[in-house]
Amino acid sequence: MRIAVYPGSFDPITNGHLDIIERAAQLYDEVVVGVAENIRKSPLFSLKDRIRFAGNALAHLKNVRIESFNCLLVEFARRHDAHSIIKGLRAVSDFEHEFQMAQLNRKLDPSIETMFMMASPEYVYLSSSAVKEIAEYGGCLEGLVPPEVEEGLQKSFSR
Amino acid sequence: MRIAVYPGSFDPITNGHLDIIERAAQLYDEVVVGVAENIRKSPLFSLKDRIRFAGNALAHLKNVRIESFNCLLVEFARRHDAHSIIKGLRAVSDFEHEFQMAQLNRKLDPSIETMFMMASPEYVYLSSSAVKEIAEYGGCLEGLVPPEVEEGLQKSFSR
Amino acid sequence: MRIAVYPGSFDPITNGHLDIIERAAQLYDEVVVGVAENIRKSPLFSLKDRIRFAGNALAHLKNVRIESFNCLLVEFARRHDAHSIIKGLRAVSDFEHEFQMAQLNRKLDPSIETMFMMASPEYVYLSSSAVKEIAEYGGCLEGLVPPEVEEGLQKSFSR
Amino acid sequence: MRIAVYPGSFDPITNGHLDIIERAAQLYDEVVVGVAENIRKSPLFSLKDRIRFAGNALAHLKNVRIESFNCLLVEFARRHDAHSIIKGLRAVSDFEHEFQMAQLNRKLDPSIETMFMMASPEYVYLSSSAVKEIAEYGGCLEGLVPPEVEEGLQKSFSR
Amino acid sequence: MRIAVYPGSFDPITNGHLDIIERAAQLYDEVVVGVAENIRKSPLFSLKDRIRFAGNALAHLKNVRIESFNCLLVEFARRHDAHSIIKGLRAVSDFEHEFQMAQLNRKLDPSIETMFMMASPEYVYLSSSAVKEIAEYGGCLEGLVPPEVEEGLQKSFSR
Amino acid sequence: MRIAVYPGSFDPITNGHLDIIERAAQLYDEVVVGVAENIRKSPLFSLKDRIRFAGNALAHLKNVRIESFNCLLVEFARRHDAHSIIKGLRAVSDFEHEFQMAQLNRKLDPSIETMFMMASPEYVYLSSSAVKEIAEYGGCLEGLVPPEVEEGLQKSFSR
Numbered sequence: 031m032r033i034a035v036y037p038g039s040f041d042p043i044t045n046g047h048l049d050i051i052e053r054a055a056q057l058y059d060e061v062v063v064g065v066a067e068n069i070r071k072s073p074l075f076s077l078k079d080r081i082r083f084a085g086n087a088l089a090h091l092k093n094v095r096i097e098s099f100n101c102l103l104v105e106f107a108r109r110h111d112a113h114s115i116i117k118g119l120r121a122v123s124d125f126e127h128e129f130q131m132a133q134l135n136r137k138l139d140p141s142i143e144t145m146f147m148m149a150s151p152e153y154v155y156l157s158s159s160a161v162k163e164i165a166e167y168g169g170c171l172e173g174l175v176p177p178e179v180e181e182g183l184q185k186s187f188s189r
Numbered sequence: 190m191r192i193a194v195y196p197g198s199f200d201p202i203t204n205g206h207l208d209i210i211e212r213a214a215q216l217y218d219e220v221v222v223g224v225a226e227n228i229r230k231s232p233l234f235s236l237k238d239r240i241r242f243a244g245n246a247l248a249h250l251k252n253v254r255i256e257s258f259n260c261l262l263v264e265f266a267r268r269h270d271a272h273s274i275i276k277g278l279r280a281v282s283d284f285e286h287e288f289q290m291a292q293l294n295r296k297l298d299p300s301i302e303t304m305f306m307m308a309s310p311e312y313v314y315l316s317s318s319a320v321k322e323i324a325e326y327g328g329c330l331e332g333l334v335p336p337e338v339e340e341g342l343q344k345s346f347s348r
Numbered sequence: 349m350r351i352a353v354y355p356g357s358f359d360p361i362t363n364g365h366l367d368i369i370e371r372a373a374q375l376y377d378e379v380v381v382g383v384a385e386n387i388r389k390s391p392l393f394s395l396k397d398r399i400r401f402a403g404n405a406l407a408h409l410k411n412v413r414i415e416s417f418n419c420l421l422v423e424f425a426r427r428h429d430a431h432s433i434i435k436g437l438r439a440v441s442d443f444e445h446e447f448q449m450a451q452l453n454r455k456l457d458p459s460i461e462t463m464f465m466m467a468s469p470e471y472v473y474l475s476s477s478a479v480k481e482i483a484e485y486g487g488c489l490e491g492l493v494p495p496e497v498e499e500g501l502q503k504s505f506s507r
Numbered sequence: 508m509r510i511a512v513y514p515g516s517f518d519p520i521t522n523g524h525l526d527i528i529e530r531a532a533q534l535y536d537e538v539v540v541g542v543a544e545n546i547r548k549s550p551l552f553s554l555k556d557r558i559r560f561a562g563n564a565l566a567h568l569k570n571v572r573i574e575s576f577n578c579l580l581v582e583f584a585r586r587h588d589a590h591s592i593i594k595g596l597r598a599v600s601d602f603e604h605e606f607q608m609a610q611l612n613r614k615l616d617p618s619i620e621t622m623f624m625m626a627s628p629e630y631v632y633l634s635s636s637a638v639k640e641i642a643e644y645g646g647c648l649e650g651l652v653p654p655e656v657e658e659g660l661q662k663s664f665s666r
Numbered sequence: 667m668r669i670a671v672y673p674g675s676f677d678p679i680t681n682g683h684l685d686i687i688e689r690a691a692q693l694y695d696e697v698v699v700g701v702a703e704n705i706r707k708s709p710l711f712s713l714k715d716r717i718r719f720a721g722n723a724l725a726h727l728k729n730v731r732i733e734s735f736n737c738l739l740v741e742f743a744r745r746h747d748a749h750s751i752i753k754g755l756r757a758v759s760d761f762e763h764e765f766q767m768a769q770l771n772r773k774l775d776p777s778i779e780t781m782f783m784m785a786s787p788e789y790v791y792l793s794s795s796a797v798k799e800i801a802e803y804g805g806c807l808e809g810l811v812p813p814e815v816e817e818g819l820q821k822s823f824s825r
Numbered sequence: 826m827r828i829a830v831y832p833g834s835f836d837p838i839t840n841g842h843l844d845i846i847e848r849a850a851q852l853y854d855e856v857v858v859g860v861a862e863n864i865r866k867s868p869l870f871s872l873k874d875r876i877r878f879a880g881n882a883l884a885h886l887k888n889v890r891i892e893s894f895n896c897l898l899v900e901f902a903r904r905h906d907a908h909s910i911i912k913g914l915r916a917v918s919d920f921e922h923e924f925q926m927a928q929l930n931r932k933l934d935p936s937i938e939t940m941f942m943m944a945s946p947e948y949v950y951l952s953s954s955a956v957k958e959i960a961e962y963g964g965c966l967e968g969l970v971p972p973e974v975e976e977g978l979q980k981s982f983s984r
Contacts, residue, residue, distance in 0.1 A: 032509060032534070053620055056590070056620075057509070057590060057591060057620060057622070101803050102800065102803040102804075102805045104805075105803070105805075113533070113534060114534060119602070119606070119623070120289075121285045121288070121289065125596070125602045126757045129596070129625055129757070129791075130756075130757065130790070130791040130793070130796070131791075131796075132625045132791075133625065133628055133790065133791030134791045134792075134796055134800075136627075137791070137809075137810075138800070138805055138806065143530055143533075143534060143624065144624075144625065145534070145622045145623070145624065146596070146622070146623035146624070146625075147620065147621075147622065147623075148606055148609045148610065148621065148623075150613075151469040151470050151472055151473065151610055152469050152470070154289070154292065154469055154472070155288075155289040155290075155291075155292030155293045155296070155469065156293070157289070160289070160290075160293055164261065164293075164297070167260050167261040167264070168261075169261045169263075169264075169297055170297065173296075174296075191350060191375070212461055215431070215461075216350070216431060216432060216461060216463070272374070272375060273375060278443070278447070278464070279766075280762045280765070280766065284437070284443045288437070288466055291466045292466065292469055295468075302371055302374075302375060302465065303465075303466065304375070304463045304464070304465065305437070305463070305464035305465070305466075306461065306462075306463060306464070307447055307450045307451065307462065307464075309454075310451055310946035310947050310949055310950070311946050311947070313766070313769065313946055313949070314765075314766040314767075314768075314769030314770045314773070314946070315770070316766070319766070319767075319770055323738065323770075323774070326737050326738040326741070327738075328738045328740075328741075328774055329774065332773075333773075419962050420959065420962040420963075420964045422964075423962070423964075438607075439603045439606070439607065444916045447916070447950075448915075448916065448949070448950040448952070448955070449950075449955075450950075451949065451950030452950045452951075452955055452959075455950070455968075455969075456959070456964055456965065472607070472610065473606070473607040473608075473609075473610030473611045473614070474611070475607070478607070478608075478611055482579065482611075482615070485578050485579040485582070486579075487579045487581075487582075487615055488615065491614075492614075597925075598921045598924070598925065628787040628788050628790055628791070629787050629788070631787055631790070631925070631928065632787070632924075632925040632926075632927075632928030632929045632932070633929075634925070637925070637926075637929055641897065641929075641933070644896050644897040644900070645897075646897045646899075646900075646933055647933065650932075651932075668827060668852070689938055692908070692938075693827070693908060693909060693938060693940070749851070749852060750852060755920070755924070755941070761914070761920045765914070765943055768943045769943065769946055772945075779848055779851075779852060779942065780942075780943065781852070781940045781941070781942060782914070782940070782941035782942070782943075783938065783939075783940065783941070784924055784927045784928065784939065784941075786931075787928055
């Protein structure tokens with residue numbers, strides 16, 4: 031069984047995340063999406079909402095599970111018998127930060143590898159924070175997030 | 190009529206901004222400097238001050254106007270019949286972020302192009318936050334900001 | 349009259365180049381595509397072929413002309429009364445090189461500005477040399493180059 | 508069966524390559540090392556030597572095979588039923604180039620993913636060309652290449 | 667007498683900082699480690715603790731002194747008759763930011779040079795904030811920070 | 826005695842090189858400019874000319890010497906009792922390549938440090954190859970190279 035974890039804050043999940051997860055699900059027997067409980071910046075959506083959005087958007091993939099975590103990433107991977115951490119790269123600045131995190135994680139547990147996948151060209155510009163900014167000003171979110179997330183964002187900012 | 194918008198927080202406007210605006214004003218019939226009302230980090234100067242500093246420093250350019258905005262950038266461009274958004278690039282990290290913003294804006298409105306201009310070598314190191322840091326410690330601001338901004342900064346930090 | 353030059357070796361022209369030219373043609377009264385006569389690496393296609401491919405692919409744009417050049421780029425711009433040089437950016441490494449060229453060209457002639465446009469996401473990976481490599485191994489070029497260029501490449505590598 | 512290809516010119520194979528291959532061999536059922544027959548720059552070592560050096564250095568890994576190839580990389584992957592292409596990243600400039608190659612390969616065959624692994628910190632500075640430059644001037648190669656390659660380099664440059 | 671300053675927040679000092687300081691201490695007659703009093707983000711450790719950690723970890727180097735500072739960096743250098751500012755570079759994003767700071771400092775005082783040293787490969791991934799994150803989740807800090815800092819971090823997060 | 830080497834091909838020396846050397850000469854007791862005998866690309870100027878240009882342009886600096894070298898850089902440094910290698914950085918791509926060279930050189934001889942200095946803003950765009958390209962097309966070289974080099978370039982390309 032080859033298992034990978036795909037960690038993030040998913041505040042909220044975007045079509046860019048879904049694209050990476052769908053592609054990873056073809057290469058691994060199981061992909062565990064890890065939703066970080068604590069985020070440095072206070073999240074727009076509650077942990078429960080972030081998990082629900084991810085879960086509904088990924089319900090069609092039988093080998094993908096959603097779990098929350100509140101520990102070191104290598105510890106989360108170990109608990110799920112995963113030997114790969116999947117990360118999506120969109121830009122050079124992602125690369126730099128992720129490179130440092132990957133080296134640090136290998137120092138903490140050499141048996142777990144970080145595997146990087148490139149974002150699809152049409153999602154290179156997409157991030158959770160960009161999506162929130164567009165929603166804040168009432169811009170169109172079509173094609174950027176799942177429909178349920180679009181509704182959630184609209185509710186959040188119409189309050 | 191070829192109109193461009195040049196957006197920013199301008200907290201405060203620096204000689205690096207002025208250099209880009211002066212060069213853009215030669216290529217377009219009209220340049221609308223857009224001062225963002227809401228900034229993520231709380232600004233040092235009020236919107237009114239930020240507009241006044243920009244307005245006085247640019248009074249000699251007849252085809253440049255200052256406007257505040259509080260909406261999506263593409264919406265601001267549309268309101269002013271602008272088909273170009275002007276951005277200044279100083280460094281690779283600017284490039285990355287601006288690349289993503291430009292792609293996102295094209296997705297939101299394909300009729301509006303982001304055009305990038307390179308900072309002049311002598312302003313590559315200059316930013317609003319660097320200027321504030323120097324002022325905070327009483328360093329010399331000559332050649333970095335317009336005289337009126339220099340005074341404003343000194344007043345702010347002597348309080 | 350606002351005129352821009354768009355220089356390159358175009359060995360051969362790709363759909364990525366066409367995308368930039370079409371977008372530039374909406375912002376300028378005239379775009380002069382400058383095909384460099386001398387290229388450091390010996391070109392696959394003759395100057396005549398490179399001009400023909402570009403000309404046919406751009407025949408539908410009334411305000412675009414194709415010219416060859418064999419001089420400094422700023423000199424080429426001056427001859428065509430252009431005050432803008434258009435460059436497409438795909439990646440950070442493009443940015444670095446182009447930044448240096450733009451600064452150098454401003455030193456040689458401060459009245460001519462380099463304006464950068466971002467490649468569309470679907471063409472970020474595309475380059476003349478990538479296209480030649482695919483053709484060399486008989487890969488599929490659909491959607492990457494105009495049909496006439498596809499034929500030209502196939503002829504070149506079947507010899 | 509999860510199979511990955513790891514392509515390169517391996518002129519010659521270094522300890523940096525071996526590190527990536529050993530780590531990849533733990534994540535995949537089989538890793539096929541693809542030695543490119545034709546290289547743009549004329550190689551120092553013949554294809555036969557490059558394959559032999561790789562083969563001997565990897566003989567201890569039962570699920571690693573060495574094959575030469577002279578076709579598009581996606582075609583090579585297909586022939587070996589591989590759905591992953593493994594690439595090692597050392598630096599931002601690698602990232603940029605590899606990003607473009609990965610997007611191009613997905614365009615040519617969307618069923619094949621490029622998976623990136625970070626070089627171990629101690630090999631970040633290491634490349635085949637650096638190794639050849641050190642050998643040319645009689646510098647010490649210990650810890651940089653397998654012993655057999657060290658001998659081969661010394662013979663090459665003592666001629 | 668050739669004197670250099672090495673500035674930072676050192677919240678807390680890591681083995682990566684110590685590596686740079688030890689190497690710099692071989693090239694200069696004196697190295698003054700400057701601990702910044704005010705940091706934008708509120709520090710985990712008090713100024714007194716940050717100085718004590720640095721002082722104890724560097725006690726074996728006779729030509730290294732620890733000083734706090736609360737002024738412009740060039741002013742701090744002048745006060746200590748230093749003509750060099752030492753900075754460690756780990757990554758491209760460091761480079762960009764440091765490049766801008768170095769140019770700004772030269773503008774403020776052209777007699778003071780910023781000299782950059784590369785992080786050793788084994789510390790490229792290491793930063794004060796990474797260390798704090800690991801400590802927060804009870805991860806192993808061995809080899810990343812001096813023993814006294816390890817204790818300090820454990821105390822901080824067990825509160 | 827603190828001695829540094831500053832290596833390069835200097836084909837030809839530019840005002841950007843001179844700026845770095847002059848600044849380094851203030852920080853070291855002696856700076857040895859190392860002119861590489863063998864360059865991968867065939868040089869425009871002979872070794873003799875490259876040394877003469879450098880020597881005449883630097884005659885006013887009493888603690889700067891010009892030497893040619895044809896060995897590993899660390900070997901050249903050792904021969905001159907230098908413990909520092911000086912490198913100028915202009916851009917991110919310089920940084921990447923130089924980072925790898927610096928790590929490799931430390932592996933070859935840990936007692937020799939590479940110290941990086943940032944190019945002055947006005948020379949960030951300047952390189953020997955840019956200068957040759959301008960000369961080839963008869964562009965103006967004022968302020969880019971010493972007068973003697975300007976003459977040498979004009980003679981070269983008028984042949």
